[in-house]
Amino acid sequence: MKNNLSNLSKKGLLFAALRHEEMPRIPWVPFAGVHAGSLKGYKADQVLTDKEKLIESLLEVNHQYDPDGQPVVFDLQIEAEILGCDLVWAENAPPSVATHPLASTLELPTRLPEKTDGRLPLVLDAMASMKTEVGSHTALYGLVTGPFTLASHLRGTEIFMDMFDHPEYLRGLIAYTTRVAKRVSEYYLDAGMDIIAVVDPLVSQISPKHFRNFLSEDFTGLFSFIREKGAFSSFFVCGDATKNVEAMCQTAPDCIAVDENIDMLAAKQITDQYDITLEGNIPLTTCMLFGTQQDNMKYVLDLIDAMFPGDVLPKNLIISPGCDMPYDVPVDNVVGTMQAIREPETARLMVANYQSGEIDLDQVSLPNYEQLAKPLMEVFTLDSASCPACGYMLNAATRVFTELAGSVDMVEYKITEPKNVARMHKMGVKNLPSILINGQVKFSSIIPSNRELIDALKEAIK
Template sequence: MSTTKFKNEMTPKERIAALQEGKPYDRVPCNPSLSAHAARVTGITVAEYHLSAEKMAEAQIAAYKTYGHDFVGVSAILGIVHAMGGHVEYPQQSSPYIAGQLVKKYSDLHHLQPLNAEKNEHLLLIFRAAEILLDELGNEVPVSIGVRAPFSTAATLRGVELFMRDLYSQPELVHRLLQFALDNTIAVIKKALNLGVAVSISDPVASGSLISATHYREYAFPYAKKLIDAIKAAGGSSPTLHICGNTKKIWQAMADTGAGALSIEDKIDLSEVKRAVGDRVIIAGNIRPSEAMYQGKPEDVVADVKQGLRQAFDNPKGYIVQLGCGLPIDTPPENIHALVGAVRKYGQYPLNPELF
């Protein structure tokens, strides 16, 4: 938690560095998790955004200059699956998705080739977009590449429903698939870190709505920890880890992965997270992406920001105002302006007394 009053506003890069290093900083950072909403800023289709490094980077740059948030980045999630042999569909105006099932039976693993992070066209597109962002904004704002944790990648390759059954019936084969997902993801993060970007991790299939805390510790946790260990060993900073749903039963395990920040969904009271693990990790969350950002009005967004600040502004390791999950593509721009504006107004240290 920062208590110093600053005369001049810090750049996002300075602010995040101070937060991570435990030094004073001027205000709470804000991450609206824009993703493909950036396509709406430049007027291109979602498919054009995902299939052109230049357009992707241009859209992220335009969105940053429009909204003034504290993080920019691109995602390698679909690129990793594509590079392992999966098929990805790119609708013109909605989110891309993975079509088909790559591991129909576990013998298929013998035929899967390790991805080549230096040659796959979809991964090269992501890396090129990240390079453009670094060239244009890297001195001012942190740039990141997002990846899935091995558990969620393995579930994607196998099919989530089958994978859930396999946890009970084929544990040894599940671990083989998890190791395959881990090895391929490490190849991507090493390339990303060589570029000079940060890495963020999401693990939606590890949600408490889908698996038990016991299964999380048996299957998801070991591979998330190995991935984070690899990030640190390659010179990267401790990443943010996001898991959807109610994660209360696994907060300690999530912190044990070595993540630097835990991204929490919007149904959770952040003061509970603060009491449980706030002395170990930064808390990131938990603006409602649908009810407030997409369906709500600016005043609903401001109310969410105030609530998050009241609950977590004094977290010992710090707090980032962030969405509880991904931002819907067609979120009204006025709600994103309201988000960033509310953080600027109420998130300055010392905090605005209007909050209380």
């Protein structure tokens, strides 16, 4: 039987969305990972290694942003660290993976994480505390690293060659990382999590054919496992995963979460066919980090109007940032987002005559690509230090840059800097991450193999 719509709690509202019921309003889930630390003056490395600082920061998120649901930790390196990857820590972003223990071997690991390994004790204690403090009214997310991204942490960029050179090894590695995801999911569920979000950014970087060949069966089994444990599941992917949305639906998660690279209206037409909830996709930098409060309110209102015109009751939608919010997102922007979701009619009055400022394209100058002495690789990323897909795209470019020593030039543009947002718009870059060669987009939201990138550069050298 459906809940009485007028009696739904915030937590109940989110559960109704995940049960695919009509709702009185759309649920709100701020993905505040390291940003949570900024609310209390703690750096990213502090909030991800100190239990008391983490809990204090999470409670501040709950107080200031009044979420229907919230993640406890947003760090896709927790499992990788346990399994032997070295990390590089930052003050305003999650750590990144620096070493890949399987980069030069076709070994298949068997070890599964124990509750006492790495930072799991910190995470599990924080989950238990948050369950006690806010769990009665806020749905809590446990985020696990998806099997493909975890495999890439262990294997490095070799994983993209494995699809062609070592397909059976890759299937075995994915089967292993799926077992890791199930083990960690079980720990998080035991700690009281309501939703397990399987976060796998690199899914956007492969073709539907490769998704079905290497990932479909394992993801289907993982979501079935979570369902059998009595919890909800979310399939969380970053980047332009448009090509894989239907294949993701066929693995049967309760929800699919996407970022700004995805056309939400088009994606929802697909997810609705499978009666799967769609979550997203407030732009992280252009809107949340660099925009105004009105920009964020208007984005939310436009999204709601596009999805549910007229008096249609909302269904199968959760509004969230497209991924983990940048550390320095202004609090007013997040509060404005929440207000637009909770009080859309009031928000409409506030932005009725608002016009967003134009991006100053003249602040950047472009190279004369016709006169370059050697080919130029330009890698556009959200931030290679915090976005796994961006990091592996940059690694692929760096590897080839090193291999072709002296024959090409390379530069990275992170759109965490306003001038690089302008450069992105001026050059017509639509999706992140992307590799351009001599000003032309060659690889957009798909990480090239070593051979593909070298061939593209050699063509430019001619």
